[in-house]
Each structure stands twice: as structure tokens, then as C-alpha cells.
Amino acid sequence: MSNQNQEIKVENLEIPDRIKKDYIDEGITELNPPQRKAVNSGLMDGDDMIVASPTASGKTFIAELAMVNQVVKQEKTAVYIVPLKALASEKYQDFSERYENLNVRISVGDLDDEGKGLDNADIVVTTSEKLDSMLRHNPSWIHNIGLVVTDEIHLLTSPERGPTLEVTLTRLRELLDFQMLGLSATISNSSELATWLDAELVESSYRPVDLEHGVYWQNEVEFFTGDEEIDEEDDSSAPEGFKTGAEVKKQEEKKDEGRTEFIDDVHGRGVTNIIEDTLEQEKQAIVFCNSRKGAEKSSDRAGKVTDNDIDYQERQELEEYADRIVNVLGSPTSQCKRLAENVRKGAAFHHAGLVTEQRNLVEEAFRKGLIRTVSATPTLAAGVNLPAFRVIIRDLKRYTGSGMDFIPVLEYEQMTGRAGRPKYDDRGEAISIAKNPGMKDEILNRYILGEPERIQSKLAVKPVLRMHTLALVASKFCTDMDELLSFYKKTFYAHQFEEMSEVEAQIKDVVDQLIDYGFLHEEELEATKVGRRVSELYIDPDSAHRMLQSLEKAQQKEAVKPVSYLFMLARTSEMNPPLRVKDKEWSDYEQMLMDARDYLLESIPNEWDVEYESFMNSMKTAAMMQAWIGENDEEKLMNEFNIAPGGIRAKMRNADWLVYAAKELARTEELDTDKDLEKLRIRLKHGIKEELLSLVKYDQIGRVRARKLHDNGVRDMEDIREVSFEKLKKLIGKRTAKKLKKQVGEENIFDRENIMDYFD
Numbered sequence: 035m036s037n038q039n040q041e042i043k044v045e046n047l048e049i050p051d052r053i054k055k056d057y058i059d060e061g062i063t064e065l066n067p068p069q070r071k072a073v074n075s076g077l078m079d080g081d082d083m084i085v086a087s088p089t090a091s092g093k094t095f096i097a098e099l100a101m102v103n104q105v106v107k108q109e110k111t112a113v114y115i116v117p118l119k120a121l122a123s124e125k126y127q128d129f130s131e132r133y134e135n136l137n138v139r140i141s142v143g144d145l146d147d148e149g150k151g152l153d154n155a156d157i158v159v160t161t162s163e164k165l166d167s168m169l170r171h172n173p174s175w176i177h178n179i180g181l182v183v184t185d186e187i188h189l190l191t192s193p194e195r196g197p198t199l200e201v202t203l204t205r206l207r208e209l210l211d212f213q214m215l216g217l218s219a220t221i222s223n224s225s226e227l228a229t230w231l232d233a234e235l236v237e238s239s240y241r242p243v244d245l246e247h248g249v250y251w252q253n254e255v256e257f258f259t260g261d262e263e264i265d266e267e268d269d270s271s272a273p274e275g276f277k278t279g280a281e282v283k284k285q286e287e288k289k290d291e292g293r294t295e296f297i298d299d300v301h302g303r304g305v306t307n308i309i310e311d312t313l314e315q316e317k318q319a320i321v322f323c324n325s326r327k328g329a330e331k332s333s334d335r336a337g338k339v340t341d342n343d344i345d346y347q348e349r350q351e352l353e354e355y356a357d358r359i360v361n362v363l364g365s366p367t368s369q370c371k372r373l374a375e376n377v378r379k380g381a382a383f384h385h386a387g388l389v390t391e392q393r394n395l396v397e398e399a400f401r402k403g404l405i406r407t408v409s410a411t412p413t414l415a416a417g418v419n420l421p422a423f424r425v426i427i428r429d430l431k432r433y434t435g436s437g438m439d440f441i442p443v444l445e446y447e448q449m450t451g452r453a454g455r456p457k458y459d460d461r462g463e464a465i466s467i468a469k470n471p472g473m474k475d476e477i478l479n480r481y482i483l484g485e486p487e488r489i490q491s492k493l494a495v496k497p498v499l500r501m502h503t504l505a506l507v508a509s510k511f512c513t514d515m516d517e518l519l520s521f522y523k524k525t526f527y528a529h530q531f532e533e534m535s536e537v538e539a540q541i542k543d544v545v546d547q548l549i550d551y552g553f554l555h556e557e558e559l560e561a562t563k564v565g566r567r568v569s570e571l572y573i574d575p576d577s578a579h580r581m582l583q584s585l586e587k588a589q590q591k592e593a594v595k596p597v598s599y600l601f602m603l604a605r606t607s608e609m610n611p612p613l614r615v616k617d618k619e620w621s622d623y624e625q626m627l628m629d630a631r632d633y634l635l636e637s638i639p640n641e642w643d644v645e646y647e648s649f650m651n652s653m654k655t656a657a658m659m660q661a662w663i664g665e666n667d668e669e670k671l672m673n674e675f676n677i678a679p680g681g682i683r684a685k686m687r688n689a690d691w692l693v694y695a696a697k698e699l700a701r702t703e704e705l706d707t708d709k710d711l712e713k714l715r716i717r718l719k720h721g722i723k724e725e726l727l728s729l730v731k732y733d734q735i736g737r738v739r740a741r742k743l744h745d746n747g748v749r750d751m752e753d754i755r756e757v758s759f760e761k762l763k764k765l766i767g768k769r770t771a772k773k774l775k776k777q778v779g780e781e782n783i784f785d786r787e788n789i790m791d792y793f794d
Contacts, residue, residue, distance in 0.1 A: 089451025110180020148173035243454035324429035340380035387678025577606035584635035
């Protein structure tokens with residue numbers, strides 16, 4: 035970050051002592067080029083700004099300068115928007131440590147609140163979805179916002195997150211007068227984005243460490259800088275510390291004499307060679323793969339190499355991490371054991387199939403240098419800050435539903451941006467594996483020399499318009515059709531495409547649909563009571579309509595079972611993607627669907643109808659949830675439904691919110707289903723049968739301990755009071771037994787022989 039010729043010194047800016055400790059004490063005393071550009075372009079004067087520069091170029095520090103300026107000087111609240119909860123946690127931790135005298139808060143959880151406790155916040159770290167949700171409640175604290183930082187603002191082009199971010203920014207700009215700061219990767223139409231936001235554009239290609247792009251093919255790596263190709267035949271032209279192509283090939287031939295048994299494909303062999311070279315330089319590497327299975331297989335291979343690089347002390351520490359990873363779940367799965375075994379060898383895989391605690395442990399051990407390589411899916415590139423000296427891109431294609439297609443250039447740049455650690459390396463290396471001779475030139479032209487794609491608005495999708503249109507009307511932000519259309523004309527979509535006739539037609543269709551659902555009044559553009567509640571609950575109006583219809587039928591049915599409600603949940607858009615029924619499973623799930631017919635709250639279509647396949651997939655999704663509340667462990671669910679623990683947790687979080695929303699909707703419409711839904715919500719949370727409901731209400735009693743207690747005759751409060759402490763200790767451990775006894779008011783009532791054991 036240092037540059038001898040720069041004039042603007044960090045110490046000349048009014049910033050907290052903690053920043054000086056973090057930056058100046060480390061020798062970072064001057065602003066780097068994008069930071070200097072931002073300050074010179076009016077950052078500290080409150081000007082709106084888009085900063086487009088590579089990963090690790092110091093964009094967060096630009097945001098910090100703006101935050102301090104607004105919070106300390108202007109006494110305003112700064113909001114920092116990130117795309118993912120994991121990123122929010124990381125930024126919250128960083129800002130909390132750095133700004134010890136400021137009130138830093140994080141808000142990413144409950145989507146049915148206005149931001150409790152944020153009235154006195156100086157800095158609020160949140161996601162766009164959570165901020166959108168809070169705006170629907172019109173909280174008073176938002177009127178003190180002086181700065182909104184949007185990290186990864188180029189994700190406006192994301193079909194999943196872009197529309198909500200776009201509507202939220204448009205709405206904030208209409209509501210408030212504040213400084214807008216967007217942080218973006220390098221994109222080809224950053225000027226278009228800046229024009230939409232009426233913001234200054236600060237562009238820079240600066241990186242604190244040089245990034246060298248290479249291509250591996252037939253045991254050789256060729257590095258490219260700009261449009262110049264490095265001659266790998268000339269030792270002097272290869273980057274210092276890295277083998278020329280000839281040297282790598284020679285090493286490979288020697289290695290192949292006795293260790294070919296674990297190298298079973300070309301790109302796997304290439305990754306292994308590069309990892310070996312990385313370890314010789316005492317560096318770390320991240321390997322990006324196009325699938326979870328690919329990442330796991332890559333990690334298995336890497337472990338056979340990294341295992342020889344671990345010393346005794348490191349092995350002891352890795353053993354501790356492995357034990358924690360394998361015991362995260364109540365009953366370890368084969369995936370848990372596989373990851374733990376890799377970690378013991380100094381390797382790991384990282385993908386959405388892991389639960390959050392496992393991903394956090396992998397990241398922590400990697401940052402400490404204990405884990406030498408992480409094999410990951412591309413989600414890691416867009417997630418937490420986890421740089422490495424070398425990034426290896428094993429797969430540049432992935433399956434998209436219509437075949438294997440090349441990944442976007444922007445995604446390639448996000449992955450390669452992880453190469454090089456500013457505090458430790460003077461350069462980083464990004465090496466792509468070519469799968470065939472022609473791919474070498476393809477990688478060079480498409481990715482290394484290629485332009486990142488233009489970001490494009492994804493707002494014009496009916497489900498998105500349906501949800502946000504209801505929110506705009508329910509919060510009385512728009513009170514008639516003209517205001518509604520006027521709002522959408524201020525979005526990035528309107529700015530990009532100008533022609534709004536198609537969107538206007540869709541908006542009118544959406545309004546008609548919301549009227550049919552009973553969420554808007556027919557006479558005037560105003561939300562009904564239930565429509566307002568749907569908006570506040572932050573669920574798709576279509577999902578709300580389906581659930582309300584199902585809940586009304588539930589009241590009329592004589593027999594309603596858990597599968598009735600589970601199928602209802604599986605039919606909502608929030609549970610997408612559903613579990614897919616494979617051809618070989620079709621007859622089994624068709625029979626299951628027929629067996630459940632009398633209990634379902636929707637009529638089953640004919641098998642030739644278009645909707646029939648959707649019903650089958652919903653049945654499989656409901657069956658997975660049924661298995662979960664039937665106390666089947668994660669391993670069985672993995673084998674039977676092909677869903678990893680991380681996926682199970684994600685589905686259960688969505689299901690939990692939907693059940694809560696269903697309860698609220700039922701209460702609003704005065705439907706008597708509250709008791710059944712509350713039982714189901716607790717069962718989904720813990721993965722238990724109904725007979726354990728009376729036990730899991732106690733702190734630290736989950737599905738495993740509750741089952742132990744129940745099977746040993748401890749089934750309710752009276753049993754807990756009556757059972758001896760000695761027996762309880764054997765069942766659930768001394769510490770938990772103490773807490774359980776205390777919760778039922780029995781902490782001081784033990785027989786004499788156990789009283790000292792309790793208090794020790």
C-alpha cells in the first residue's frame with residue numbers, strides 16, 4: 035500500500051488510534067492509488083462514489099475512511115451492506131476490534147423486525163435482504179443514515195441477490211439524503227453503474243501484490259503478463275522461485291516411477307504437481323473445482339502430498355481441529371470423517387455441503403498456516419477473505435443444465451483475486467489447468483486477456499416484481515399505479531434498457547395477481563391487513579397464498595398429519611431448489627404421493643399434467659424433512675436423499691422461517707392451526723419425534739441427549755427432578771446434568787454422596 039511519491043498521508047486524516055495501530059504501525063503510512071483517487075475525488079466531502087478495482091486493492095479501507103468521516107464528524111449512522119452472512123460476520127468482527135469506541139452492530143437474522151437495538155448504532159453491518167426487510171417496517175433509526183457502503187455492488191447482476199439489492203438502493207435514494215459508496219470488482223460497464231447512481235467513478239487496476247496468470251498443460255506452466263507471453267524454455271524469464279516448465283516435467287517423470295497409483299487423470303495430476311511445488315516454497319494454495327464432489331476428491335489427492343509437509347507440533351494442532359470438525363454433528367457423517375481425515379494431513383475441502391462451524395474451522399486452520407491447501411467450489415471466491423500465495427483453477431467449465439459451459443470472466447477474476455497475500459507475499463500466482471491443447475489459447479484469450487462481462491439488471495422477473503411491488507405498496511411508499519411505475523423507472527433496469535413497456539405490463543399483471551390473492555384492495559392501491567403481514571414476513575406472496583389456502587383446508591380436514599404441512603412447505607419458492615426425483619426413484623415416490631393423498635392440503639394433478647413432476651419433487655423434499663423429524667441422522671439423509679449436512683441445515687432454516695410465517699398468517703386470518711405448527715417448528719429445529727418435545731425445551735438438550743434421556747425413563751420435568759444426579763451424569767455428562775437440574779429447580783437437592791461431586 036506504500037508509495038514514496040504520494041502526498042496524502044494516512045496520519046493527516048482524522049482516524050481512530052486503532053486504525054493507526056493496524057495500518058501505520060505495520061509500515062503502511064501512505065494511501066495507495068485507488069485510495070488516493072477516492073480521497074481526491076471527494077470521498078471525505080461526502081460525494082457519492084463507485085470504486086472499481088481488483089480484489090485486495092484496499093477498497094475496505096476507503097469505506098473505513100468514509101465511515102469514520104460520517105460517524106465521527108457528522109454524527110451519522112453508516113450502513114455496510116454485504117452479500118453474505120459469513121461476510122457480515124467477518125466485517126463485524128474486524129470493525130468491532132478496530133473501532134473500540136464506536137457502537138458497531140450486526141443485523142442479519144430475523145427477517146420480521148425493524149432492527150432491534152440499532153437506534154444508537156454507529157455502524158450497522160447487514161445484508162441487502164435484511165436491510166430490505168427492515169425498510170418494510172419503516173424503523174426510525176434509518177433516518178439517521180449518512181452513509182451506505184455496498185460491498186460487491188457488481189452483484190447487481192446476480193439473479194439471486196441482484197434484484198433485492200437494486201430495489202433497496204433505489205428505495206433508499208428516494209427516502210434519504212446520504213452518501214453512497216459502492217465497492218466493485220473491475221467490470222466493463224462501471225461507468226454505466228456510476229451514471230445510474232449519479233456518482234463519481236474511481237477506477238484502478240492497482241493491486242498491492244503483483245498477480246501472475248499461468249496455464250498448466252502437459253507438466254509445464256506458462257506464465258503471462260498482460261499480452262506478453264513468458265518464455266518457459268528460458269529459466270531467467272520464469273518468476274523467481276517457480277520452476278520452469280522443463281523442471282516441473284522432470285520432477286513429474288521422477289515422481290511417476292513409484293507414485294502413480296493416486297494420480298488418475300490429467301488435471302488431477304497437474305494440481306498435484308503444482309501443490310508439491312507450492313509446498314517446496316513453503317506457501318499455501320487454494321484449488322477451485324466446479325462441484326462439491328470434485329472439491330472433495332481434489333482434497334483427498336492433496337492430502338497425500340501435504341501429509342509429508344507437516345511437522346509434529348502442527349500434526350498435534352491439526353488433530354485438535356480434526357476432532358472438532360468430526361464432532362460438530364451429533365452423529366458424524368462420512369463427509370465429516372472424510373474432511374477430518376484430510377485436515378489431519380494438512381488439506382481440506384470447503385463447500386456449501388459443510389455446516390457453518392466446519393467451514394469456519396477450516397478457514398481458521400488455513401489462516402494459521404496449518405492447512406496447506408483448500409479445495410473449494412467458487413462460492414469461496416465470493417465469500418470470506420481467505421487469500422493464498424497460489425490459486426489453482428482446476429475447472430473453468432461447469433454444468434449449467436444444458437451442458438458444460440465456460441464460467442464467466444468475472445467469476446474467474448474473483449477466484450484469481452484470492453492469489454497473493456498483501457502482508458506476506460510480493461506477488462501471487464493464478465494457474466489454470468488446460469484439459470486439452472486448444473484450451474491453452476482459450477484460457478489466454480477468454481480469461482487472462484479477456485474483459486469481464488457487463489453487469490446487467492435481473493429485476494424484470496415476475497416473482498421478484500411480485501415481492502417488491504407488494505412491499506412498496508404495503509409500506510405506503512407507493513400509493514397509486516403512477517407512483518409505482520415512477521419508482522421502477524428509477525431502477526438500474528430502467529437506466530440500462532430504457533424501454534419499460536414490458537416491465538410496466540408485468541407490474542400491472544403482478545398488481546392484478548396480488549388483488550386476486552387478497553393482498554391488495556381492488557378499489558385502490560393499498561395493502562390489506564394480511565398483505566401487509568406477508569410483506570413484513572419477507573416471503574414470496576405466491577408462497578403466502580399457497581400456505582393460506584393449505585391452512586384453510588387443514589381446518590376443514592378431519593385428519594392432518596405432519597406430512598400435510600411438510601408438503602405445504604415443500605411447495606413454496608423459498609424451498610427451491612427442491613430435491614429431484616431420479617428415474618430409478620420415480621415409482622417409489624409416486625407410491626408415496628398416492629399414500630399421502632388423503633392428508634395433503636392440495637389436490638394432486640394427473641400424471642400427464644405439467645405440474646405432476648413438481649409435485650413429485652415436492653414429495654421427495656417433504657419426505658426428507660419427514661425423515662429428519664423422524665430422528666434419522668445426517669448420514670442416512672445423505673445416502674437416501676443425496677443432501678449433505680450443510681444442505682440439510684439450509685433447508686431446515688428456510689422451513690423454520692416458513693412455519694413461523696405460516697403461524698403469523700394463520701393468526702392474522704384467525705385460523706386455528708397454531709398448536710400443530712408450533713410443534714412442527716420445534717421438531718424441525720431439533721430433528722425429533724413428537725415424544726421428545728417436552729425435553730428439548732431445556733438448554734443444551736438436543737436430539738441426541740433428549741433421546742438418551744427418554745429411552746432411559748426421563749421424559750418430563752417430574753422425571754428430571756426425581757432421577758438421581760449420578761444417573762443423569764452418566765447419561766448426559768456432569769456439566770449438562772448440573773444445568774438441567776438447575777433448570778427444574780433442583781440444583782441443591784442431591785443425596786449426600788453426590789453433593790460434593792455436584793459442586794466440584
